[in-house]
Structure formats: C-alpha cells, structure tokens
Amino acid sequence: MRTYDAVVVGGRVAGASTALLLARSGARVALLERSAYGADTLSTHGLMRAGVLQLSRWGLLDRVVAAGTPPIRTTTFLYGDQEPVHISIRPSPGVDALYAPRRTVLDRILVDAASEVGVDVLHGTRVTELLRDRAGRVSGVRARTPGGPRDLAARFVVGADGIASSVAQQVGAPLLREGRWGSAAQYAYYEGIGGTGYEWAYRDGVAAGLIPTGDGLSCVFVATSPQRMRTLRTGRSAEDTFERVFGMAAPRYADRLAAATRVGRQFGWAGRRGFVRRSWGPGWALVGDAGHFKDPISTHGITDALRDAELLAGALLDALTGIRDEATALDAYQRRRDLLSAQLFQVSDEIAGYEWDSDQVQPLLRRVSAAMIDEVEMLESLTPAVPDRPGHPAPVWR
Template sequence: MTTTYDVVVVGARVAGASTALLLARAGLRVALVDRAAYGSDTVSTHGLMRAGVLQLSRWGVLPDLVAAGTPPVRRTLFHYADGDSVQVSIRPSPGVDALYAPRRHLLDRMLVDAAAAAGAEVHHGVTVTGLLEADDGRVAGVRLSDPQGTPRVLRSRFIVGADGIRSVVADEVRAAVERRGTSAGAVLYRYHAGVDAAGYEWAYGPGTAAGMIPTNDGLTCVFVSTTPERMRTLRRGGAEAAFDSLFAVAAPDHVSRLRASEPTGRMHGWGRVPGFVRRSWGPGWALVGDAGYFKDPITAHGITDALRDAELLADAVVEAAAGAVPEDVALAGYQARRDALSRRLFEATERIAAYDWDLLTVRRLLREVSSAMTDEVETLEGLPVRHESAGIAPGIRPDRALARE
C-alpha cells in the first residue's frame, strides 16, 4: 500500500509532533509516524525555559497544558554547596506568565493531538525500516512496518527525521557529524511527593549537580548528575546509595527535605552520550530535535531547543514547498539559524558537563547559559506568528503551494 504526502515526519515526540503541527497548519499534507505507543512516557529533563513556553503560547497549546494541572514555576533558585543560594524571579512577559515542567506523556500527547487537529495523519506503533530513493538520489519516502509486520510505503516530497539521537533517518541518509562534544554526564532521577519545590531548584557541589523540578500530579522530579566514571563507581553500592550520596554533595543543606519526601516510581538512569551537531538537511530530507543536534541534559534545554527548531524547520519547508525559496537555500538557512542560536549554549553545556569546575567557575558558566537563553528569546519574539490557523503561511501565495497528487 502506497500513500503520497507533502511531508512525512518520523518521530512523534516534541520535535516531530511540533513540526507536523506547524506544517499541517500551513496547509501541507503531513503524516506523523512513531514506533512508540500513543501517550507513552520517555526520559526527560521536563523543564521548559522561557523560549519553550513562548512557543507553546504562540501555538495555542499552553492553555491546555496549564488546564491539565501543570504547576506554574515563578522563580529559579541556584544552591551551591558552600551555602550560598541565589533566587531569580520569573518576570512575566507577553505569552510567558511562568515556566512549566510537564510530564512528557502529557506534553507529547497534547502536541500530537494538536497536529492531528490541524490535519496531520498520525500513525503510532509503526517502525521505519528504510527510506525510498528516487533515481536522482533524492529521498522520496519511507518504508514502514506495523506491529503485525505488514509493510507499507509512504511517499513524500520531504522526510523529516525527528527520531532522536539514534535517528534511523540520519543513519539512512548518512548525515555527517559536523561537531562532536567531548563531555557527557551520567544522570539518575526519580519522582518524589512532598518535596514542595519552590520553583526550579538547581544545586551544585564539587563534581556533581542536582535539581528539583515541580511537575504534574503534585510530584517533583529530583535528579543527580556527575561524570560517568564517578557514577559507575558509586552505583556499585546500588542506585539508591549513589543517588543519596550525590545529592548530599550537591545540595547538603537540602538533604532533610529529600528524606522527608516520598519516592514514587522507579529510578531512571541515563548518560554517557556526548553532544553532537549533524548536518541536518539534504535532497528531500531534514533533521530536527535530538536527531540533528544534541547536548548534555545538564542545562535542561532539550525540550526548548526542540520547540524552537521545529518552527525554524517548518518555516523553511513551507517556503521551499511553496516555491518561495529554493529548497537548498531554505534548508541550509534553517541549519545556519539553528546553529547560530545553539552555539553559545552548546559550548557552555560542554563545560558544565565536564564536572571539572569549581563553584566560582560554575557560577560564571551559568551566567553564560542565561545570556544565551536571552538571545534565543529575542530571536523567537521577532518571528512572525505564522501558524495560528489553517492555510498556507502568510506571505506565501496559496497558488504557489505544493500541488496535490
């Protein structure tokens, strides 16, 4: 069975669902496919930064997220093992009344639902087994397999790989890695009831970091992170002992709060993946989210990056599909803009994820992260609100839209 689309998006998490939403609202025929089940959870840092909240607000998704009980975060606290704590209030701005840290099964589901409401065809539980290639070498579609092993082909003018750090799309097109990081932390996290986090709370001690992030259902995501070598050594005594030991190093003044809370669910672990930047476009294909650009989660910016890059890519694809800009120019421009916005944050994250800093140095690095985030917000605030309703994006004549098969 073969079906033809304007765009097939592989991966229905934040990056893919957002890209499909924006492309469908712009009037393109979009298929969104994912091997995971609808509404499933995934490993996540949870926290949305100001730029991410701004995107969800501009797209009309934020009200539903708030209505679902996602708690507002109105301040960020930085705790240091030398006893110093710094509080930063979240100043309301248009579209951003607070920050939020939704559970991923909630956020991903809402974005998928919004994409479907905009007209995207959504297929969960299907696996990409390969890409189609035209005679001229251009990517021309995907091969899928459903849970019963039934093959299916989706043809399209564009394929978007939003399928994570181990992207099948990136492998199939042999996307070159243009920059490799050298730092990679190791993380343990779990959910606690009764922590009563005052906002986003980040803590830093010698060679380790921790955080308390308020999320849905009255729970707080509590994490610890350090080098893979140190984590491996500590985990010989068990994950619980490693978690408690690292939290005490990073946040010694807050151990009593943790002990008074109630752990909920199992411990999650993740790590030892250095950051990278892949070439993220070619004839008929593009990469978005962790498939194209990944950095260590210590700066909790992955979701925000995914939302930002979904809009940058969607604009480029719409312009190319409508014939307003040559495809290679539009897609190269997408990657150049993404890389320019990411460079400072990537570099600061690399240095924090090395865990070789002292407390004076990490304070300076965190100021660099904050400055990079400000640049990002200013760029996004300057983008036109192109995706509020159905139809080809304003500024692109409807009669130049991609012709239907």
C-alpha cells in the same frame, strides 16, 4: 501509495511540533511514531522561557496548564555552602511563568493538536527503509505499521527520531561538531519534597535539581561525570548512589529528600557527548535530537526541539511553495539553528566536564542565561509565526 508533502519520522516533541506547524499552513503530513500513544520517555522536563513562548504562540499553553502542570515563578541556585540565590521569573508577553510538564502530558498535547489539523498520525510504526527516486533523492519511507507493511511517498522526509536517528543513519548525515564530555544523570519522581520553583544545586563537580511537575510530584535529578558516578556506585545500589550524590550536591536539601516518597522507578543516562549533524539533503531534513543534541545538564532539550520545529517548518513551507529553493531554505534553517545553539552547546559541554567547583560554575551558568536571552529575542522576531501565515496555497506534492 499515499503521497504527502512531508513524512515526519518520530512523534515526540520535535516531530509532532514540526508536523503540526506544517499542517496548519496547508501541508499534507504523516507523523510516524514507534511507541504507543502517550508513552513516557526520558526527559529533562523543564521548559525554559523560549519553550513556553512557543507553546503560547501556538495556542497550546492553556492545554499544558489545564493538565495540572504547576506554574514555576522562581528559580533558586545553591552554590556549595553559599546562601541560596533566589530569582523571580519575570512575566513577559506569552510567558506568565515557566512549566515542566511530564512527557506523558506534553507529547499527547502536541500529537493531538497535529491530528486536529489533519496530520495522519500512526503510532506503533517503525520505519524500516527510506525510499529513493532514480536520482537518489529521498522520496518517502517504508514502514512496519500495526496493519502491516506500508510505503508512504513524500516530497520531504523529516527525521525527528532522536539521538540514534535511523533517518540520519540511512542518509549518512555526517557529524559537524562533537562535544568532549557527557553527563551521567539519574532522576526519579518524588511526592512531598516541597518547593514550587526550579531549584538547582552545584558543588565541586556534582549537580542536583528539583523540578515541580504534574500530579503533585517533583522530578529530582543528580548528575556528575560518568567516571565519578561509577566510582560512587561501586558496592551500592542505584538508590543509595542517588541519595549520596544528592547529598553531595545539595546537603541542605537532604532532609527534604529523606522525608519525601519516591513514586515509581529511577531513570538515567550516562555519558553521551553532544553533537551537531548535517541536517538536510535532497528530500530529507533532521530536527530535534536527531540533528542536534546538547548535554542534558542544560535542561534545554524540549525548548530546543520546539524552537527547531518552527525553524524547520518555515524552511520546508518556503521550499514547498517556491518562496525559496530547497537548498537555500534548508541551509538557512541549519545555519540559524547552529548560530542560536553554538553558545549553549559550548557552555553545556564545559559544565558536563564537571571540572569545576561551586565558584567556577557560576560564570558558566551566566553564559547559559545569556544564550537563552538571545534565543528568546530571535523567537520574538519571527513575525508572523508559522501557524499564522495565511494565504499559502496547500502545497500538496504529486
């Protein structure tokens, strides 16, 4: 049975980033993902400043740009019938613009980077059971791989397997906090809709957005409360409902949508409330949506995943090398994550209630902006970054 410092369950943004950072500092890591290499997944697409900063610091932003992801240098807000508010994205060290890569692009970049530094990557692999030692500590995983059943031993098992995390379920990770609301959202890709920046529209309990991504496409989304979405959809097709909600939120953009061509099918989700789980215990930890999920209306999920991967990787490396004991290191990871997430979690939940009009949503969005500034300042204070920590011995656990 192969032994690792960490087995990461879930090879999307949070999991691949955690594996990458651990391996760059000398840890022996396996990364398990049940889907195929390069498969798409539901996503909010947009990288906020903190997310772009992370990719830049890790030396991966150039790959995102080389894949044809367009730079985003402006953000436009539409509030009801008011005149649009245009904001230029201010360049800063490591952040020349914002980006919104397709997940078929970003996930591959992160997985490839992890593989390049020695991570054992297994796609098409489903974890069926957590292994435990005689004291009950998690000590590895039992997985169903394309080559058959396989056991992998590890000092730590990291659950990066999303909202319905099997790792969280098997360790019984309790909910520490839960939101009150959850958005119903639909999105699709359009060609020829125009625009080169983020465009967000809000009007009396409905929202819409245009997010430029690769291949000349824009991700266009609509969102409102689940109850209102069900009411609007009664007797209508999903396509008609999408167009109606878009027209309610952004009527001045309705002609642009009508003139554009949809590419592929619609995607969506409905009504999942945000939550915070206890995210560590003997031999295990959670990262990304497995441990902390906020409503997608914040468009912050990818950025959260990148941030938390660095926080967790640093904590695990400290535990593996004896800089801090395991409990102290992992508790500090969760406390820091929760402190950084608390304000954005709360305001995202308030927005996801859709009980606002176009005037009332504006102070809520200013609170979102303030939370993002705090996050960037924290990331800039992480000196040196995890991948630049030389001198750590390879912490292979036996």
